[in-house]
Amino acid sequence: MTAPAPEITVEQRVRQAIDRTIQRSIKGLEYISTGDPAVGLTPKDTLFQKGTLKLYHYRAQTDDVYRVPVMLVMSLVSKPYILDLTPGQSLVEFLVQKGFDVYMIDWGVPRPEDSRLRLEDYVLDFIPDCAERVLKDSGEDELSIVGYCMGGQLATMYASLHPDGPMKNLACFTTPVDANGMVLFRQWTDRRYFDVDRVVDTLGNVPPELLYASFDMLKPAARVAKNIQLWDNLWNDEFVKSYRMFDRWAADQIPFPGETFRQVTKDMMWDNKFVKNEMEIGGKRVDLGNIKKPFLHVVAEHDHIVPYEAAKPLVPMVGSEDKKEVMLKGGHVSLVAGGNAIFRLWPQLESWLGERSV
Numbered sequence: 001m002t003a004p005a006p007e008i009t010v011e012q013r014v015r016q017a018i019d020r021t022i023q024r025s026i027k028g029l030e031y032i033s034t035g036d037p038a039v040g041l042t043p044k045d046t047l048f049q050k051g052t053l054k055l056y057h058y059r060a061q062t063d064d065v066y067r068v069p070v071m072l073v074m075s076l077v078s079k080p081y082i083l084d085l086t087p088g089q090s091l092v093e094f095l096v097q098k099g100f101d102v103y104m105i106d107w108g109v110p111r112p113e114d115s116r117l118r119l120e121d122y123v124l125d126f127i128p129d130c131a132e133r134v135l136k137d138s139g140e141d142e143l144s145i146v147g148y149c150m151g152g153q154l155a156t157m158y159a160s161l162h163p164d165g166p167m168k169n170l171a172c173f174t175t176p177v178d179a180n181g182m183v184l185f186r187q188w189t190d191r192r193y194f195d196v197d198r199v200v201d202t203l204g205n206v207p208p209e210l211l212y213a214s215f216d217m218l219k220p221a222a223r224v225a226k227n228i229q230l231w232d233n234l235w236n237d238e239f240v241k242s243y244r245m246f247d248r249w250a251a252d253q254i255p256f257p258g259e260t261f262r263q264v265t266k267d268m269m270w271d272n273k274f275v276k277n278e279m280e281i282g283g284k285r286v287d288l289g290n291i292k293k294p295f296l297h298v299v300a301e302h303d304h305i306v307p308y309e310a311a312k313p314l315v316p317m318v319g320s321e322d323k324k325e326v327m328l329k330g331g332h333v334s335l336v337a338g339g340n341a342i343f344r345l346w347p348q349l350e351s352w353l354g355e356r357s358v
Contacts, residue, residue, distance in 0.1 A: 047137055068144050083148065094342070095350070118259045119157065123161060144171070148174070297324070329344065
């Protein structure tokens with residue numbers, strides 16, 4: 001029989017509280033005085049660059065590599081290092097170590113002249129071009145595509161409009177298709193009050209501050225709660241390191257290309273054309289039923305940015321016979337990065353892709 005744990009005395013509790021208060025003061029000074037932690041450290045080469053777009057190829061870390069390369073497609077409004085946060089907390093590093101040949105499209109920070117870019121540019125030009133370059137570099141004739149959030153939207157649009165293209169598998173994380181499920185975002189962009197034409201015509205690219213404020217409005221008390229949580233755990237080096245990396249990424253938003261923002265607002269938020277299979281890109285209708293390749297959609301149980309109701313219709317809309325939805329605990333970001341992602345999402349993706357990459 002296991003002996004009960006010794007009871008902590010009042011004196012020990014007081015001493016622990018004093019020690020942690022001292023540590024908070026020391027760590028607080030370090031937190032203020034030190035720079036941002038390094039991110040995106042998995043070794044890579046820039047295979048191609050066009051404007052702000054960069055196509056990365058991550059260096060192999062094992063001799064036994066799956067035949068089918070993997071191309072990661074990111075959102076337009078977030079920097080891609082969330083998938084390569086830091087050694088030990090990097091999805092990219094994990095995939096490379098498991099023998100996948102990994103590439104990534106980094107859209108970069110749009111310049112003023114990039115405000116003219118539309119969905120047509122991304123779906124009909126940039127993604128197909130990058131896919132061809134991946135195939136040429138790898139020497140293969142098929143590739144898997146993995147899209148995160150809006151990157152998943154771009155990837156599904158590409159797959160729908162290129163049903164005979166070189167894509168072998170498609171996996172998406174937290175990808176919204178039904179604007180009715182994004183209640184607060186839809187209220188924020190309500191056509192009765194939100195003049196998207198004036199915003200884009202005046203500003204060009206939509207500033208990150210505007211987007212950041214909209215994320216904060218989804219959970220107004222979240223930032224205060226996070227600061228309290230940080231204070232409570234300032235004595236804990238591992239907690240502070242993780243907090244700083246996630247906080248850096250969350251605050252490191254980038255401008256949204258203006259014309260694409262106009263399209264997304266009108267076609268997807270106002271008219272909800274994506275879920276209706278009525279989206280048109282370059283005069284071609286985006287019908288997700290055209291997607292016949294193996295498809296995986298992973299959603300987060302506690303995602304406040306892309307609630308489940310917004311993501312739920314995606315799998316039924318896709319025309320593949322081999323298709324699957326997986327719901328995992330976590331939020332929009334913790335699903336793909338951090339301590340829990342290592343045990344939840346990453347093994348699921350490895351298993352699913354591995355079976356289909358031979």
